[in-house]
Structures are given as C-alpha cells and as structure tokens.
Amino acid sequence: MDRRNFLQLAGLGAGAMMLPIPIFGKDVSIEHMLDPLMTVAKKKTLSNIGLNAAKSRGATYADVRIGRYLNQYVITRENKVQNLVNTESFGVGIRVIANGTWGFASTNDVTKEGIAKAAEQAVAIAKANSKFQKEPVKLAPVKGHGDVSWKTPIKKNAFKVPISDKVDLLLKANSEALKNGATYAANYLFLVNEQKYFASTEGSYIDQDVHRIWSTPNISIVDRKKGKFQSRRGLGAPMGMGYEYMEPKAKDKIAGPKGTGVTLYRDSYDLVQDCIDAAKQAKAMLSAKSNKPGKYSLVLEPNHLGLTIHESVGHPLELDRVLGYEANYAGTSFATLDKWKTKKFNYGSKLVNLVADKTLPGSLGAVGYDDEGVKTKKWHLVKDGVLVNYQATRDQVHMLDQNESHGCCYSQSWNDVQFQRMPNVSLEPGKEKYSVNDMIKDVEKGIYIVGRGSYSIDQQRYNFQFGGTLFFEIKDGKITGPVRDVAYQSNTQEFWNSCTKICDDSDYRVFGSFFDGKGQPSQVSAVSHGSSTTRFDNVNVINTARKI
Structure with missing residues (x-):
C-alpha cells in the first residue's frame, strides 16, 4: 500500500488548515468499513505472537499495535460533489528495546508469520542501532492494565449515516450561502475512526475505538468592481464526537456580544445557519x-x-x-x-x-x-x-x-x-x-x-x-x-x-x-x-x- 498519497484541498484557511490532507491506505467500500474484520480475542492472540517473538530474539521490552484506520472525506463546492473518499489502512507496528535501544518495524501482513517476522526485524534494528546509543533507554514504570477497552462516547456513528444525507447537508449549506450573497461556497466533511489494539510485555491488552468529526465551510464574496474579496470560514470546531455533532440543538448555540450578530457553537453545530451567517458577515467585512x-x-x-x-x-x-x-x-x-x-x-x-x-x-x-x-x-x-x-x-x-x-x-x-x-x-x-x-x-x-x-x-x-x-x-x-x-x-x-x-x-x-x-x-x-x-x-x- 502507498500510504503517502496526498489530496490537495484549496480554501481550508491558514496554519494547520493549509496542510495537505493525508489519505492513508486504500480505497474501500462503506460496507467494508463497517465490517469489524477481527475480534479482540484474535488481536490478543496475534499480539502475543509478536511479543514472544521479540523476547525470544533478546528484547527486554516490546509492544505491539494492531491498527485499523478509517477515513471518509466528502468535498463539495456550490452545487457539486468534488470528491468522495473512503479509505482503510490496516496493519501492525512493533516497537522493542534490545541492548538498551529502540527498534521499530511494521507490516500489513496481519498473520502469525507476518507479525513474527516484523518482531524479529524490530529487534535486529534495535541491536544495529545500539552501536550508536550513548545511554540506554530509561522507561518510567507502568503497571500492566490487563484486558481493558475504551471508546469515544458517541451517540451516532458517522460512518453509518448514509452518504446521501451528508451530501444533502453540505449542498444545502452551500445553496443557502449563495442565496445570501456568497460568490463561492465550499463545504468539507472529514470523518476519522481509529481502531487500535495495544499489547505490551508488561501485561497490557488495550482495545480502543476512537471517533472524530470535522465539518468546515469556506464562504467567499467577491466585489469585482472594486477588485476585493472576503472569505469567512466556519465557526464550528473539529470534535471527538459522532454525527450527533451535525444535528444542531438550540442549547448549544451561543450568542456573541451585543452588536456583533455572531453565533457560536459548543456541543453541536448548525452548519446551514453558519453558512448563512458567513455570507452576511463576509459582505459586512468587505465594506468594513x-x-x-x-x-x-x-x-x-x-x-x-x-x-x-x-x-x-x-x-x-x-x-x-x-x-x-x-x-x-x-x-x-x-x-x-x-x-x-x-x-x-x-x-x-x-x-x-x-x-x-x-x-x-x-x-x-x-x-x-x-x-x-x-x-x-x-x-x-x-x-x-x-x-x-x-x-x-x-x-x-x-x-x-x-x-x-x-x-x-x-x-x-x-x-x-x-x-x-x-x-x-x-x-x-x-x-x-x-x-x-x-x-x-x-x-x-x-x-x-x-x-x-x-x-x-x-x-x-x-x-x-x-x-x-x-x-x-x-x-x-x-x-x-x-x-x-x-x-x-x-x-x-x-x-x-x-x-x-x-x-x-x-x-x-x-x-x-x-x-x-x-x-x-x-x-x-x-x-x-x-x-x-x-x-x-x-x-x-x-x-x-x-x-x-
């Protein structure tokens, strides 16, 4: 798999928002994304193979991470869908300490043989690096947690929401922005699900299911006569939540100070209203x-x-x-x-x-x-x-x-x-x-x-x-x-x-x-x-x- 593919998106704003959006893994269907693929018991069995292989080769410490990383990006502009991306990246990373030195190797061959080979490679890398290590790695103590799990407390899995519903929402927001004076309207929806299993030689077996969501509009007005333009990005925030964030509730809207006409958002986001406000505020800023x-x-x-x-x-x-x-x-x-x-x-x-x-x-x-x-x-x-x-x-x-x-x-x-x-x-x-x-x-x-x-x-x-x-x-x-x-x-x-x-x-x-x-x-x-x-x-x- 080529994990270093990048999708260049325009209009995402400044700072970190200007970074290329990394697309990890390969294109998959939404049905495949919703398939759990592997049980926790299977992950533990495979992890123990990696831990034992590392110890048998001389590692004094080892951890195994079996990771499945799912991404969905919906990208729209005005009345069109510009791109829709579903990706999955699935594999194993193994980190060890041997001769007081870190070593790391990874593989997308998630089998007994593939994991054992990666563990052996990690130890070999650590031993090779130890020739240049001036001081041994010192790890703060951590007590093994045994078998535990953690999940983002979502109310609605965004990956289970039909694509048509997401597209309809983004296009509606674009349309309302245009009706209220915007020259250009773009909306992006990014979803991430990290399914991570961690095991270590200290006795931890940790299964985690992490969800994140980000809806980000960019609304622009152009004054062609004066040769000026003004853009206004969304006032929502990327969150560690499910699709419930995109279902606005009145209690989550916060009125800005008197005289601003600004609406701010907390635990849910009214994308359509924000795009309407964005068009009006961009126009006001243009003449400010x-x-x-x-x-x-x-x-x-x-x-x-x-x-x-x-x-x-x-x-x-x-x-x-x-x-x-x-x-x-x-x-x-x-x-x-x-x-x-x-x-x-x-x-x-x-x-x-x-x-x-x-x-x-x-x-x-x-x-x-x-x-x-x-x-x-x-x-x-x-x-x-x-x-x-x-x-x-x-x-x-x-x-x-x-x-x-x-x-x-x-x-x-x-x-x-x-x-x-x-x-x-x-x-x-x-x-x-x-x-x-x-x-x-x-x-x-x-x-x-x-x-x-x-x-x-x-x-x-x-x-x-x-x-x-x-x-x-x-x-x-x-x-x-x-x-x-x-x-x-x-x-x-x-x-x-x-x-x-x-x-x-x-x-x-x-x-x-x-x-x-x-x-x-x-x-x-x-x-x-x-x-x-x-x-x-x-x-x-x-x-x-x-x-x-």
Whole structure:
C-alpha cells in the first residue's frame, strides 16, 4: 500500500488548515468499513505472537499495535460533489528495546508469520542501532492494565449515516450561502475512526475505538468592481464526537456580544445557519473600515484563542522540542529547562492556568490510554502564571526527575513509530461569574476577534503575529461595528502576562486541529484547545493592508 498519497484541498484557511490532507491506505467500500474484520480475542492472540517473538530474539521490552484506520472525506463546492473518499489502512507496528535501544518495524501482513517476522526485524534494528546509543533507554514504570477497552462516547456513528444525507447537508449549506450573497461556497466533511489494539510485555491488552468529526465551510464574496474579496470560514470546531455533532440543538448555540450578530457553537453545530451567517458577515467585512494601528485591549473568543494556545503554549512545552530534537521541524522552544528549574518563570499573569488534558470529553485528543499503554490524565503546565511542567513520554520523564509518564505518546498509524505528541492544552476558565458582555463593558479601546486566521511564529515559539476571521471595534464599552485588516503582534511571555480577565466556565468551548504536524518523517495528530473568552491588554495591533 502507498500510504503517502496526498489530496490537495484549496480554501481550508491558514496554519494547520493549509496542510495537505493525508489519505492513508486504500480505497474501500462503506460496507467494508463497517465490517469489524477481527475480534479482540484474535488481536490478543496475534499480539502475543509478536511479543514472544521479540523476547525470544533478546528484547527486554516490546509492544505491539494492531491498527485499523478509517477515513471518509466528502468535498463539495456550490452545487457539486468534488470528491468522495473512503479509505482503510490496516496493519501492525512493533516497537522493542534490545541492548538498551529502540527498534521499530511494521507490516500489513496481519498473520502469525507476518507479525513474527516484523518482531524479529524490530529487534535486529534495535541491536544495529545500539552501536550508536550513548545511554540506554530509561522507561518510567507502568503497571500492566490487563484486558481493558475504551471508546469515544458517541451517540451516532458517522460512518453509518448514509452518504446521501451528508451530501444533502453540505449542498444545502452551500445553496443557502449563495442565496445570501456568497460568490463561492465550499463545504468539507472529514470523518476519522481509529481502531487500535495495544499489547505490551508488561501485561497490557488495550482495545480502543476512537471517533472524530470535522465539518468546515469556506464562504467567499467577491466585489469585482472594486477588485476585493472576503472569505469567512466556519465557526464550528473539529470534535471527538459522532454525527450527533451535525444535528444542531438550540442549547448549544451561543450568542456573541451585543452588536456583533455572531453565533457560536459548543456541543453541536448548525452548519446551514453558519453558512448563512458567513455570507452576511463576509459582505459586512468587505465594506468594513480598515483598522488603525496601535495598542488595544483584545477580547479573544475560544475559537480564535485556541490557535494562539496551540502555537505559543502547546508546541513550546513539548519536551522533545525543548531539548532540541525538533529543531528541523518548526524549531525548538524558548521555554528551556533552566527557566522551569527556577520554579519562578512567569509564563503569564497570575490568572493564567494552562493544563494538558487527554481526558477532556468531546475533544480530539481524548483517549483512555496513549499509544504506549499509559492511562491518560490531566496535569498543569502553567499554574498561577508560573511554568511548572512539560509534556513527556515514558522515556523522557526521567529528564525531569519524574517517574510517571504524562500519557501523551501517539502515532498517526500502525506504520509509524509512536512518539511524544501534544495533548489537549487548554486555558482554565475564570472562577468568578463573568460574561463576554461584562468583559466588553470594561474595555475602553479594543477589538473583539472571532475565529482563526493566518499566523506566524518564530523558531523558538516566542515572537508571533496572529490574524482572525471576524473583527469588531470596541469603544467605551460597546461594539461599534466590524473592522478589517487586523493582526496582533507580541511575544509569548509578554502576551500571556498581559492577560487581565477570563470569562467563567459558561463560555468555555474548544478549538481543534485534525492535522497538527510534527516529526521526521512527519506525522499528523488531532488535538483540541479549550478556553473561555479572554482579555489581553495593551497588545500591539497592526494594519495588514498597509504597505511597509
């Protein structure tokens, strides 16, 4: 199987959304996707063959991952279906330690013979690599879990929903956007199901069934007379849920601040209404006044702030990036160990509490166990503004003088070795009752920013610039109308120390990315970032339309 095929999609926006969408595996029918293929008992039998083969060849540790990865992508534009993709990737990855060194091999020959051969190859690779290993691998202890399972708590399996229903929904959303003034309307629906079985020589046999869904429209208006255009992406979020996310409920709609006309979404998404709103808001932004550069208070809603959290907190606190292992892929980190060791480094103001959490319900990163059999958990990265921890795996935590893995090891497929990946990283909400409208009233000169936009950040995850989707001027405690050509500039420490107010948990929502890239060879992972609307004072705002 050629796993490195890529489908190029236009119009998915900035940042991670601009990445090619990886299509793993081969085309299959929907009937095949719904066939379970293999029982848990069979997976355990095959896994034990791999574990025993590895130990017989000299491995002191081994884990086997039998993975089945299903993807469905529905891609539409205006009144046409541009593409429909159903894929399956099925195989086994085996990781071992021999002579104190990691080895890894994989195969799509999911038989006794194929698995035994892959295990032997993994051990041979580890022994060959041990010639260059300066220090032996040190694994934090993990107690075997025995036979356990975990499933995303979905209410409706999206793969069982007829394709015709999904196409009808996307085309209806396109049609309604065009009726309300859009020049172009595109809608995409991405579904992922990871069926993962993990077994280790420590006595864990873990079966997991993980589901994710992402509906993302892109609505554009073109003013041909003036030679201008404006696009507005969807305000929904990719979620760790089933198709119930696409069945809107009134309770999940959140009205934006007075004067914006914005509707935001939590646990279900009204795609059609969002596309109608997108057409109207793109039109308003097209004729909005251009902002004036200067220092502003920024009121950032969760769908926007999630990307800033991702880039300025999630990535710089990955321990392998801190240690310099990721230097060739988007840089290292300013948050070096010497800063953490002081126990006094002010990452942000005292209001700032940033947590890593692999258990957050509905999030993209929620699983019961990570890809090396560690039960997932929640822990602080920044507490009361102070840097207190990083993200680390079993073979990393000893570098922090810790003896318990953080449970954030992941591989995008059976054919790739697992390594440290970002868990859900979120900003805890404020403890006092405080709404977005309360926050707006407290701002004398500011900008309310909704949704994700283009961004740039340096190789140490320090100096950055972020845009957004919608911008509204705040003057003397009121929204005065939309503005455009907005981006803000800061550095990570200065920005988080400018945080002065956070709304309470009634405003808490998550942003997410299906395609967070890292590693060489590169892998993608899915991750969410939760927050409530948050205020940052005295931030430098530029006009992106002005020539330098």
